[in-house]
Amino acid sequence: xxxxxxxxxxxxxxxxxxxxxxxxxxxxxxxxxxxxxxxxxxxxxxxxxxxxxxxxxxxxxxxxxxxxxxxxxxxxxxxxxxxxxxxxxxxxxxxxxxxxxxxxxxxxxxxxxxxxxxxxxxxxxxxxxxxxxxxxxxxxxxxxxxxxxxxxxxxxxxxxxxxxxxxxxxxxxxxxxxxxxxxxxxxxxxxxxxxxxxxxxxxxxxxxxxxxxxxxxxxxxxxxxxxxxxxxxxxxxxxxxxxxxxxxxxxxxxxxxxxxxxxxxxxxxxxxxxxxxxxxxxxxxxxxx
Amino acid sequence: xxxxxxxxxxxxxxxxxxxxxxxxxxxxxxxxxxxxxxxxxxxxxxxxxxxxxxxxxxxxxxxxxxxxxxxxxxxxxxxxxxxxxxxxxxxxxxxxxxxxxxxxxxxxxxxxxxxxxxxxxxxxxxxxxxxxxxxxxxxxxxxxxxxxxxxxxxxxxxxxxxxxxxxxxxxxxxxxxxxxxxxxxxxxxxxxxxxxxxxxxxxxxxxxxxxxxxxxxxxxxxxxxxxxxxxxxxxxxxxxxxxxxxxxxxxxxxxxxxxxxxxxxxxxxxxxxxxxxxxxxxxxxxxxxxxxxxxxxxxxxxxxxxxxxxxxxxxxxxxxxxxxxxxxxxxxxxxxxxxxxxxxxxxxxxxxxxxxxxxxxxxxxxxxxxxxxxxxxxxxxxxxxxxxxxxxxxxxxxxxxxxxxxx
Numbered sequence: 215x216x217x218x219x220x221x222x223x224x225x226x227x228x229x230x231x232x233x234x235x236x237x238x239x240x241x242x243x244x245x246x247x248x249x250x251x252x253x254x255x256x257x258x259x260x261x262x263x264x265x266x267x268x269x270x271x272x273x274x275x276x277x278x279x280x281x282x283x284x285x286x287x288x289x290x291x292x293x294x295x296x297x298x299x300x301x302x303x304x305x306x307x308x309x310x311x312x313x314x315x316x317x318x319x320x321x322x323x324x325x326x327x328x329x330x331x332x333x334x335x336x337x338x339x340x341x342x343x344x345x346x347x348x349x350x351x352x353x354x355x356x357x358x359x360x361x362x363x364x365x366x367x368x369x370x371x372x373x374x375x376x377x378x379x380x381x382x383x384x385x386x387x388x389x390x391x392x393x394x395x396x397x398x399x400x401x402x403x404x405x406x407x408x409x410x411x412x413x414x415x416x417x418x419x420x421x422x423x424x425x426x427x428x429x430x431x432x433x434x435x436x437x438x439x440x441x442x443x444x445x446x447x448x449x450x451x452x453x454x455x456x457x458x459x460x461x462x463x464x465x466x467x468x469x470x471x472x473x474x475x476x477x478x479x480x481x482x483x484x485x486x487x488x489x490x491x492x493x494x495x496x497x498x499x500x501x502x503x
Numbered sequence: 504x505x506x507x508x509x510x511x512x513x514x515x516x517x518x519x520x521x522x523x524x525x526x527x528x529x530x531x532x533x534x535x536x537x538x539x540x541x542x543x544x545x546x547x548x549x550x551x552x553x554x555x556x557x558x559x560x561x562x563x564x565x566x567x568x569x570x571x572x573x574x575x576x577x578x579x580x581x582x583x584x585x586x587x588x589x590x591x592x593x594x595x596x597x598x599x600x601x602x603x604x605x606x607x608x609x610x611x612x613x614x615x616x617x618x619x620x621x622x623x624x625x626x627x628x629x630x631x632x633x634x635x636x637x638x639x640x641x642x643x644x645x646x647x648x649x650x651x652x653x654x655x656x657x658x659x660x661x662x663x664x665x666x667x668x669x670x671x672x673x674x675x676x677x678x679x680x681x682x683x684x685x686x687x688x689x690x691x692x693x694x695x696x697x698x699x700x701x702x703x704x705x706x707x708x709x710x711x712x713x714x715x716x717x718x719x720x721x722x723x724x725x726x727x728x729x730x731x732x733x734x735x736x737x738x739x740x741x742x743x744x745x746x747x748x749x750x751x752x753x754x755x756x757x758x759x760x761x762x763x764x765x766x767x768x769x770x771x772x773x774x775x776x777x778x779x780x781x782x783x784x785x786x787x788x789x790x791x792x793x794x795x796x797x798x799x800x801x802x803x804x805x806x807x808x809x810x811x812x813x814x815x816x817x818x819x820x821x822x823x824x825x826x827x828x829x830x831x832x833x834x835x836x837x838x839x840x841x842x843x844x845x846x847x848x849x850x851x852x853x854x855x856x857x858x859x860x861x862x863x864x865x866x867x868x869x870x871x872x873x874x875x876x877x878x879x880x881x882x883x884x885x886x887x888x889x890x891x892x893x894x895x896x897x898x899x900x901x902x903x904x905x906x907x908x909x910x
Contacts, residue, residue, distance in 0.1 A: 224754075227765070256752045262597075273754060273765070278747035280600065281756035281766075282593070283623050289590035293597025293605065294747060296581045297555055301601075301748055322586040476581065483576035 219246035222256070224276045231270060235421075235429030237388035237414030238335055242271045244395040244412075245306075245333060249277075251399055259302045262291045264311035267342045268335030268414075271306045285315030288323045291330050299473045302402060305332045309350035310340045313369055317349070324378035324407050328472040331401040331408040334371060337416035345419035352456075356423040371411050376464040381406035383464035387413040389436035390460070397462060406471045413458055538711040540678040540704045541608075544634055545570035547682030548606055550713065552726045553632070554580030555603045557594035559587055559613060562646040563702040564636035567608035588613035592620040592633070599629040600755055602730025602746050604690060608634035610702075611653050612643065614660070621695050622661035623757040625780060628742055630689040634682070634698045636705035637861075639888050648888030649702040651810055651861040657697045658839050664777060666784035668696040668791060669839040671809040675709040676716040681793075681836060683721040688791060690726060691734050692783055693741050699838070701811040701861060703890065719793050719836070740783040785840050793836035794845055798824075802831030804900050805853040807846070807870055809835045811890055812859040818893035823900060830900055838866060843873055850874035855903045859883040859891045 223246060232238050249259070256277045263272030265284035272279045278301075282290045287305045295303045312320055312334045323330060339357060340346040347357035350368045357364065372383045382404040386394035394412050401408030415421065415432035426435045439458045441449075446459045538546070544567050548556070556575060558568035568584070575582040581598070585591040588609050595605025609617065614635045624631045635657065639648035657669045668688050670681045678700060685696040713720075727734075731744040745753035745764055758766035759773045767773060784791070797820055808816035813834040823830040833849050835842060850856060856878050858867040867882030874880050883899055885891050 257748055257750055259752075260601075260747045273756070276752065278749070278752045279754045280597075280747065281754070281758065283619055283757060286589060286593040286620065289585065289593035290597040292583065292585070292590070293555070293557060293594030293599075294601045295597075296583055296594070297598035297601040297603045298748055318586055319590055322590070476576075476583075480576040480579060480581075484579060487577040 233418040235417040240388040248398040266308040268308035288319040321378040324380040326472040339420040375409040382408035387436040389433040541566035543678040547679040551686040555598040557591040588616040606632040618660040628693040631695040654865040792842035795834040797832040819896035850877040
């Protein structure tokens with residue numbers, strides 16, 4: 215008997231292209247289960263990916279899907295949502311795609327508070343291109359382009375999204391996937407910009423250079439470092455440094471959503487145009503059709 | 504009057520200018536209005552039926568975006584000012600793949616930023632219109648100095664082998680009718696179309712009426728905005744469109760793909776796909792190549808020109824007539840696909856082809872490749888940010904003919 219999630223899966227395209235031990239599939243599974251629970255209509259759901267390992271997840275989802283160019287998935291999604299407001303539009307991106315090359319689009323999508331859901335798979339490395347340093351690589355970590363160790367500080371993406379104006383912000387890990395599924399569901403239902411960061415292990419390109427190494431150890435490590443928002447509030451900045459703060463970190467209702475605000479502009483402008491046309495017609499004695 | 508109300512008045516003046524030119528034209532009948540080139544471009548887009556525009560401010564193209572920001576909501580369309588030109592064109596492609604037709608306008612620096620996404624639009628066959636109001640470059644250059652320096656960027660700006668449809672406007676009426684032509688070509692061939700305008704063409708104000716644009720004028724009946732529209736006579740050349748949100752819920756990718764829409768590594772399939780993208784454009788060269796010939800068959804010198812230089816070329820031809828010099832003018836509205844037949848036909852009958860351009864001979868090189876077997880091709884480039892005058896062209900013509908006489 216086919217699994218529920220198979221209705222949203224291009225099963226003919228399996229096995230997938232991800233490495234053994236990769237965490238992207240775990241989060242993609244959570245996304246598919248969220249779709250099943252929400253009963254999303256295939257013809258009204260669009261999934262947009264950028265370029266990179268996690269963006270490729272879009273290609274396995276059997277709804278309208280786009281594999282776009284590097285970093286720009288949110289910009290494409292903005293066009294789709296504005297053209298077809300009735301669609302549920304979900305963006306799948308990675309830490310390189312979404313936080314480096316696409317970082318500007320991310321903060322502006324947050325600022326607009328457009329009704330999109332962005333799931334960012336954070337594996338702390340450029341996996342597809344072979345293990346280069348990403349804006350989420352930890353301080354001191356090794357990568358092919360940080361052979362002596364990374365000396366830049368990673369983003370706190372959830373705080374960035376919140377500060378930029380996102381109205382639903384959550385973080386979870388592949389090690390504890392059920393809550394992630396829940397965040398994705400809440401994010402899709404949230405009428406505004408929803409940002410969900412999912413921390414996933416990349417044993418092949420990250421783990422092979424950095425402790426704790428293997429996939430099981432990496433998952434255990436994610437678990438050990440995860441703390442709730444309430445726990446985080448009790449820690450000093452130093453104590454927080456290697457922690458993964460999980461949960462729904464920010465949820466704001468009532469801030470105007472971009473597409474809806476624009477719809478009210480359209481209604482106003484159309485009314486004005488109709489009024490002007492009427493005035494014109496009466497002035498010209500009905501000569502203008 | 505405080506600042507706020509001053510700007511409100513200025514806004515409404517600009518808005519009224521557009522409103523009058525748009526709504527009053529039936530009332531004014533055959534009389535004409537003073538309209539700016541960039542505004543005429545916006546009018547052409549609206550009359551063609553464009554309802555989605557995303558852009559980013561840049562001189563000298565911003566008036567197009569401002570007009571669309573005002574007009575689109577009035578007709579139920581969508582305007583978004585994005586965070587940069589990359590986002591603008593990506594949003595347009597997203598709209599195009601959702602069954603709309605996206606349009607954006609920019610200038611050289613922004614056009615450079617858009618190049619990767621233009622390749623994506625070609626690959627996924629998204630109908631799209633990009634207006635590039637050219638200014639002096641490279642880099643920031645001089646923002647209000649007219650230029651034609653983006654000709655080769657429009658042809659080869661994005662990487663890989665790809666087709667390109669590039670039009671060039673030379674006056675306000677062109678900005679209107681060629682914008683409409685760009686929409687039609689984008690729709691028919693499901694590919695991005697670039698309309699080039701020199702800064703001076705975008706910013707000049709001329710008397711204009713949509714009814715008086717002359718040849719190549721299109722009307723609303725020439726367009727079909729049905730999502731996934733493919734004209735029956737192109738059904739065998741244009742791939743069945745992938746429209747997001749349709750029953751087909753397709754996959755769209757910039758990877759080389761096969762008919763399923765998914766990437767392929769098969770050498771034969773890849774090659775065939777890339778050829779098909781090319782062929783759907785080049786097989787319809789006759790339809791795509793718009794041009795005018797003045798004084799046809801009567802010149803020893805043919806001035807081949809586009810954009811603002813074509814205006815000077817036409818004026819030079821009038822002056823030449825007065826002076827008894829045998830000059831014809833080939834005014835090109837389509838730069839790419841190359842009007843091969845058109846150029847070679849003229850090349851066979853004239854002694855010289857003179858190409859005045861506001862660059863160092865970008866298009867002259869193309870003409871030379873096509874024409875050098877039959878005629879001498881002379882490039883007349885200028886990059887000081889001023890226009891090429893009719894007198895400068897005439898002087899060059901005189902020199903060419905004089906040189907020939909003295910041999």
